[in-house]
Amino acid sequence: MSTAHFPLHDETTAPEAARPHLESARRRMGFITTLNAVMATSPELLAGYNALAEQFMKSSLPARAKHVVLITASVENGCAYCVAAHSTLALRSGLEADEVTALRNANPLRDRALEAVRRFTRVMVAERGWAPQEEVDAFIAAGFTERQVLDVVLGIGMKTLSNYTNHIAHTPLDPAWQQQEWTPDR
Structure with missing residues (x-):
């Protein structure tokens, strides 16, 4: 206890x-x-x-890509609070419902650029920053820059602080996020 x-x-x-x-x-x-x-x-x-x-x-990431980073990192870290919050904010900002659903389920996105962001973010979190060079190269080949590689790192760092805080504090979900409640598969 x-x-x-x-x-x-x-x-x-x-x-x-x-x-x-x-x-x-x-x-x-x-x-x-x-x-x-x-x-x-x-x-x-x-x-x-x-x-x-x-x-x-x-940061230099497009607005939609920022939401992809925040949701993907939170899904990979199993943070129910942040997935619900960022799903709500992404929907409010114009990300399509099917895109948010795919992100929440860790499924690929149809949009090639957003899928590159999702994949690179997932690999970075899963590998604790040790992304294979071919993953970095694939992200850049999808039209992103070295600066944006580091912008993804910034977003992951931000989410690490909140995800870990929520894990140890068992942060209650705000009413504003409850329609997007999410439970990790863990």
Whole structure:
């Protein structure tokens, strides 16, 4: 039985250093996600995660490809919270329902470029960054750049922080994500 209990903080209960990050999250999302509420126990984790998320959204990957990275990494890591959250956000941003379903089921995508992103992300996570050179070459041959190889690494790093936090904290799913609830095969 675990003795760890991760509180769900808000701007009044979080450590002082986490409060501005929670206020920013509320402004950005309209609410404080339970992920941010858990992360607030470590202001540095919350700040780091939010900084990585901001940088990843600025990265050179096309918008649809960013969603592919976030969902694929979360599926590969078996993170029910992040798959539900990113599925919801991907659908809201215009990714097709059949594409989101394929990602959630770890199935190939029809779109050649998005499939290259999915495959490269999956290999990177599964191989803990030791992607075979032919996988890197295939990603670049699909029209991506060396910069975008590293942008995928950035997205995976961001998801590693949240996926691992959710695993150990058993973060409850926000109502906003519940329609896309997902259970890993593990």
